[in-house]
Amino acid sequence: xxxxYWEPPIALYLFLGGLAGGILFLSAIFNSFVIPGYGEIFAMxxxxxxxxxxxxxxxLIIDLGQPGVFWRVWTTATSIIKWGATFLVIAxxxxxxxxxxxxxxxxxxxxxxxxxxxxxxxFFLIVAGFFGLCIMMYTGIMxxxxxxxxxxxTPALPVLFTISAxxxxxxxxxxxxxxxxxxxxxxxxxAAALVLEILHIVDIVLVIAELxxxxxxxxxxxxxxxxxxxxxxxxxVKGSYALLFWVGMVFIGLLVPLMMYIGGGHSAAxxxxxxxxxxxxxxLLRFMVVNTDDRADIPGEIRYYNRxxxxxxxxxxxxxxxxxxxx
Amino acid sequence: xxxxxxVIDQRRCIGCHSCTVACRVWNKLPLxxxxxxxxxxxVQGTWPNVHRNWTPLLCMxxxxxxxxxxxxxxxxxxxxxxTVWVDPKKCLSCKVCVNACPYGMRxxxxxxxxxxxxxxxxxxxxxxxxxxxDAQPYCVETCHQKARIFGDLDDPNSExxxxxxxxxxxRIFTEFGTEPQIYYIPxxxxxx
Ligand code: SF4
Ligand code: SF4
Ligand code: SF4
Numbered sequence: 305x306x307x308x309y310w311e312p313p314i315a316l317y318l319f320l321g322g323l324a325g326g327i328l329f330l331s332a333i334f335n336s337f338v339i340p341g342y343g344e345i346f347a348m349x350x351x352x353x354x355x356x357x358x359x360x361x362x363x364l365i366i367d368l369g370q371p372g373v374f375w376r377v378w379t380t381a382t383s384i385i386k387w388g389a390t391f392l393v394i395a396x397x398x399x400x401x402x403x404x405x406x407x408x409x410x411x412x413x414x415x416x417x418x419x420x421x422x423x424x425x426x427f428f429l430i431v432a433g434f435f436g437l438c439i440m441m442y443t444g445i446m447x448x449x450x451x452x453x454x455x456x457x458t459p460a461l462p463v464l465f466t467i468s469a470x471x472x473x474x475x476x477x478x479x480x481x482x483x484x485x486x487x488x489x490x491x492x493x494x495a496a497a498l499v500l501e502i503l504h505i506v507d508i509v510l511v512i513a514e515l516x517x518x519x520x521x522x523x524x525x526x527x528x529x530x531x532x533x534x535x536x537x538x539x540x541v542k543g544s545y546a547l548l549f550w551v552g553m554v555f556i557g558l559l560v561p562l563m564m565y566i567g568g569g570h571s572a573a574x575x576x577x578x579x580x581x582x583x584x585x586x587x588l589l590r591f592m593v594v595n596t597d598d599r600a601d602i603p604g605e606i607r608y609y610n611r612x613x614x615x616x617x618x619x620x621x622x623x624x625x626x627x628x629x630x631x
Numbered sequence: 632x633x634x635x636x637x638v639i640d641q642r643r644c645i646g647c648h649s650c651t652v653a654c655r656v657w658n659k660l661p662l663x664x665x666x667x668x669x670x671x672x673x674v675q676g677t678w679p680n681v682h683r684n685w686t687p688l689l690c691m692x693x694x695x696x697x698x699x700x701x702x703x704x705x706x707x708x709x710x711x712x713x714t715v716w717v718d719p720k721k722c723l724s725c726k727v728c729v730n731a732c733p734y735g736m737r738x739x740x741x742x743x744x745x746x747x748x749x750x751x752x753x754x755x756x757x758x759x760x761x762x763x764x765d766a767q768p769y770c771v772e773t774c775h776q777k778a779r780i781f782g783d784l785d786d787p788n789s790e791x792x793x794x795x796x797x798x799x800x801x802r803i804f805t806e807f808g809t810e811p812q813i814y815y816i817p818x819x820x821x822x823x
């Protein structure tokens with residue numbers, strides 16, 4: 305392995321994309337099936353998902369080698385990342401329409417536009433939620449189709465990413481529900497409180513499920529089978545990633561929030577700290593998975609690249625400037 | 632039909648790296664890009680019973696490449712003669728293909744202008760062959776030991792067809808279903 309081909313912007317994009325998808329998915333479900341009629345309390349969560357999509361897209365495009373031609377992502381039929389880009393755009397457009405439908409509550413100047421969009425607001429959120437679900441699944445499926453990387457090429461990965469995306473989405477909704485631009489009424493406060501009660505239980509279930517899938521995936525890779533995946537998993541279980549994995553992801557990102565959710569009742573620990581820890585855990589998960597891009601080595605390959613990239617070689621290659629060896 | 636393949640006779644390769652140098656010079660590669668490294672696990676065995684194998688590598692120009700269908704921009708493509716190549720004008724440098732290749736045979740140079748990067752890989756010297764259909768890739772021309780042999784597998788009289796038909800050949804990582812088209816005649820040890 306020479307270096308990581310995908311750098312931190314990609315991991316961040318996968319996290320933010322999943323987070324946005326999770327927020328839209330949960331908002332759509334609650335708005336349409338659980339407490340219909342209080343759409344304005346989901347305006348802030350939807351706004352947050354839009355910000356996530358925007359930041360994620362900026363990172364994604366900046367990471368490209370030729371950002372100016374990013375639209376070429378839509379020029380072939382077979383590629384899976386074309387689907388990701390499409391889902392992202394559709395979800396973002398419908399989320400924006402939904403947000404506009406409630407914008408007049410804070411800025412009356414938007415009233416004509418909002419009045420026009422309001423009758424269709426539930427529909428917008430359903431579409432955005434559906435494509436949000438697609439984004440969540442896509443982020444994992446995209447990695448799991450790259451079968452050269454044993455640690456990614458498992459059906460457990462899309463499951464893990466989807467659960468983690470919903471649970472981070474859940475945390476973000478908990479933190480933001482009922483916020484600007486919604487006008488606070490007693491009814492909407494009650495509706496928001498009801499949603500919070502339900503999300504509290506939902507997130508407990510999701511965190512437990514995520515813990516199970518994560519441990520199953522990592523420990524089963526560590527226990528058996530493919531040599532490359534085993535080497536990667538061992539790094540997580542007791543190698544250089546062990547501290548991040550056990551303390552960062554499992555303990556601080558999952559177990560601590562779980563205990564706070566269960567024991568914390570309505571304290572700040574359960575309503576503010578736990579969701580923030582869940583968000584941090586989800587972000588860490590994406591970084592660790594994207595960095596675990598081990599490929600099976602061709603015998604002798606590592607030795608070769610270690611020599612090329614040795615301190616001497618490194619100095620030689622980094623002192624070279626673009627255009628110098630062209631003649 | 633034409634199907635270009637390469638046979639690599641590991642019994643002949645002496646690990647001189649001339650092919651690597653020739654490729655880099657003629658294809659004007661940036662320093663952090665190597666299309667055809669010649670790798671080795673080092674000296675094996677205990678003195679005096681020692682041997683050392685060299686494995687010249689390059690893109691396997693897979694019959695069923697992982698790196699082509701995943702490309703969203705259509706830059707990564709395969710010719711009818713089997714050559715897999717990247718069109719630098721179309722490539723976004725999204726690096727999906729780089730991650731998809733099981734052999735690690737693609738990368739974008741980190742030494743080029745940050746806003747104008749594209750993925751590079753061995754092209755079986757496609758541009759050279761376009762000028763002269765009978766031309767051989769630079770690494771093949773350079774190999775003084777004739778360890779790299781290039782030719783058309785669909786032509787029964789070509790040297791590669793005769794070799795693949797008569798000698799036992801190996802291919803790398805066939806378990807991915809990529810049908811790699813670089814055939815190795817293994818060195819069974821015995822050389823120092
Ligand atoms: S030029 Fe020929 S002998 Fe030298 S390393 Fe390359 S393949 Fe081996
Ligand atoms: S070796 Fe890699 S880059 Fe070459 S054709 Fe096969 S999958 Fe593509
Ligand atoms: S890096 Fe270039 S060639 Fe590779 S998949 Fe992306 S656009 Fe295609």
